[in-house]
Amino acid sequence: MINLQFLRFRLNKKAIAIFYTLIVTFVVCNLHAQNKESLLADFELAKANKYNKPDTAIYLFKKCSDGFMLLGDTTKVIRCNIEASTLHATKGNYSESYDGYWEALSLSQDMKDSMYTGSAYDGLGVLYGLYYRHQEALANFQKSLNIKKSLIASKQLATTNVVNTYYLMAINYRDQGNYSKAQTYLDSCYITRKEAGNVGSTSYIDAEQGYLLYHNNKLQEAEDLLLDVEQSFLSSNESYLVILYSFMGDIYAKMNKVDKSSEYYLKSLAIAEEFKSHQNFVPDVYKKLGDLYLSINQPKRAYQYLEKSFNTTDSLFGVRNANNRKVLEVKDDFRQKQEMQKEILEQANVTELKQEKRILFLRNTVLTIILISSILISVVTFFYLRHRHRVSEKILKNKQKIKEEKNHEILELKNKELTSSALQLIEKDQLLIEIKNKLSSVKNKDLKELIAKINANSKHDWKEFDTRFTSVNQGFYKSLSEKFPELTQRDHKLCALIKLNFSSKEMSLLLGISIESVHTSRYRLRQKLSLDKGENLTEFIAKI
Template sequence: MFKRTPISIVFIAFCISISWSQQLYKTNQYLEKARENKFVNFEKAIHNYEKSIEFFTFKKDTFNLINSINELSELYGHNLNYGKAYDGYWKALFLAEKSDDSFSKSRVYQSLGWLYSFYNRNTKALENFGNALTISKDLSSKNGFSIDYTISDYFSIANFYRYNKDYETARTYLDSCYLYFRSKNEGVRNYFLESERGFLLANEGKFEKAEEILLKSEEYFKENNESYLVIIHYFLARLYQLKKDYKQSKFHYNKSLEVSYVHNSHMNYQIINHKEVSQLYYDSKDYQRAFSHIKEAIDLENKIFGINSKNNEYLFEIKDQYRLQKEKQEKLLKEQRLSELESKQKISLLSATLLFVTLFFLIIVGIMTFKNLKRKHKREQRLLKQKQRLKLNESKKAIELKNKELAKSALQLIEKDEFIVGLKNSLAENKDNLNLNSVNKIIKSIQSGMGSNWKEFEARFININQGFYKNLKSNFPTLTQTDLKICALIKLNFSSKDMASLLGISVESVHTSRYRLRKKLQLERNDNLVEFISNY
């Protein structure tokens, strides 16, 4: 008979991986109900898992769909329906590979590892355990996934070696569990790990420490997970058996059976417990009980693994077909991926070409548009400058024309003043023959008129040459009012004589004023005074 891996070992990993993975996967009302009933009402749990699968299928949520299928398969496996468990695992693995879901692949690989181990296919089992561990370690290091999944994978391998009585290797993998667990949970105890450690210590002959750990584990699971007491009592029974305390050993074997029947869990451990306690009763010559327990063990073993078992019969038919189907699926997936890759490459090339052409076209259009705008802007600038020049020339011509008119008017005033002066001199020469009072009134009137000539001239000059006085005064603050008048007459090209006449001063005074003006304007001997003032 093949050496069987106990279902409870699977259940350990099942409990841990499910509780940890629930932190990552989403849930729904059906999934919650299924989890509530998985150890209470098997049929109801199955129904709700199937509803959950329908729910996530409708939502097109492949990631959480895989989890529901995987949990349903775990439940089938826990209840010895390995055929349906296999169906579910392969379906989940196919979906995970198709969607490139590494996390879900690692969970399915772990479960497949247990199923392969049931029939002593240890190489294949370790291969799947190794795949799960490799993926979970990679995810935790690169993508920040919780190290709990890595701990779960190490724990599964530790259980596998422990059951196969390779305690040294089991200890190595359990140490790895502790190493990862303590890096995240300093000072916190994990009683799943602790109970395994207690069992290994018992096999090393360290009975006191093993008993202390296992009794504390028993207290913990009484409060938190009574179904797991099946395993704890089995560990205690083995401990007392090694200590040769057969009474306590029988007690704990029977307690393990009792808890298993009450919670309908760890059914494969019932076979182990019945066999072990049967041997103890046989050794103590209680043959009736020994026979009763060995009969129960054989009946259960035939039911689960026997040649007449429908589940087992189905499993033997399909296990090789699944391997072939998996290889076929892998080949098909590779072909599909290659085809998809080729299609993606073609699409990428076409997209890149289209993008390049579009960008090139946009760049050409952009350059042409920019050049057109630049040319248009230059044309507008040229037109604006031409308009400004024309306007400025027109303005200058208008000012020059008005200045000429002003100069002409000023010259007329000068002639008028000269006439009036001559008249005044003539009257003065013949004053004896005239009425003196009348003559004085005329003279005063003439003198008053002469004083107003400049004011009239200056008002018209300022109106034509706006800013002239202001600009000169701003650049040369020391200029007097007389200096400004001289500047205005110079701008109109008045001669010194005309300036003297208009200002009512002598020509010598005009020359003196011009000389002083050159100094104030800081002009050199070679600088032209007329040109300098014309610029204002």
């Protein structure tokens, strides 16, 4: 009755534990789901605000990236990093943009997500292009293009996904002055979209096409096309007007419509200031205004805008901006752009600005030398320490291996000695049993005492064997008890003899039982150890 009540108590206790576990699991899963829903809502809000409120969008993308990382959703983390990096680039935060794209690239490569790997390469290509590292930019675009074409061929990606990369390559070639190559890639955009059924808007492609028409002196066609797409950006992405109005200012400047050109340049700057977007265009627009006023012989106004161009360029790309210290490897080619600006300013007799540029050049040179020296010292130190660590680790592993091998050999030797000693005890016990059997038929008080001593000696032999076994195989009984607490002391004895590979007959003599009892004990031991029919008991015990 008591056992039955105890069993009921244990069952009730177990049921309660399971019930509480289910409640906790449900609550945790529910919180997890709510957190994910909240992050998805923030992600959609960030996408909705990325054109009109880029700072808010960047904050939300960063928040979502951290949240999805905790949830283990790496794909969402990559998407957040790419979106945030794109916004950082438009705001002139090139260091954050650079880091974000590289983190996205690393994560996407680790999880073998080729689609986002291509997007990360596109972003890095844009950054290299901003620093006039066009070869590196094109190399990244080509990697993206190869990945996307491979995914399209395997039906994992829609054909239109290559349009963005073609578009970026067209811009890169246009920036280099290779307008025929730029037109080729822009044509690829139109052709790919047409093959896919002309889904979506072509505003961005049309805007770039208008600028290529300008470079080919088809000014009226260029003006008409850009005016046509203006309304599209006013309703969908007003911040892009920074670029569009800059293009239109160029067209009117070439038409010698100075007032109209100036108007659109100033509108471009106003949009850039309002949305804090496409900051990389701001220095060029200031420079174009300076050139414009220089062409109509207004050197004072020209100087004002050229100075703003220089200062804005320096704040965006210069070494003094802490945001961009991590991307100094792209400074050399950009310095050539600064030298070109210096020549223009010299022609306008801007003496004060010339002196400032000399100081900047010297400062950049010194900082570059210091940076290169620091990198070289760091690299040498790193490889030296890594080599030392590897050598030390190898020596330690070898010592550990030798020690383990030595310990194993000692254990083997002691177990052999123990086995030999036990076999000698068995032989002695056999002899004593034979003597006892012969003497047991004789009725003599002294002989009976002798037989009792023989029996006591057998028990003493086992204790001596057990003590020696425990000293050699330290922790064996402890491991057995921890893994299989239901084993008895008799089971422990049997395990010890199995470990030393004794036969059933030798076990029966040491344990003082029959061979049949040994077989029965082995069978019961297998059940307690939960061994399958195919598992070898001796091999299992040997591993403990």
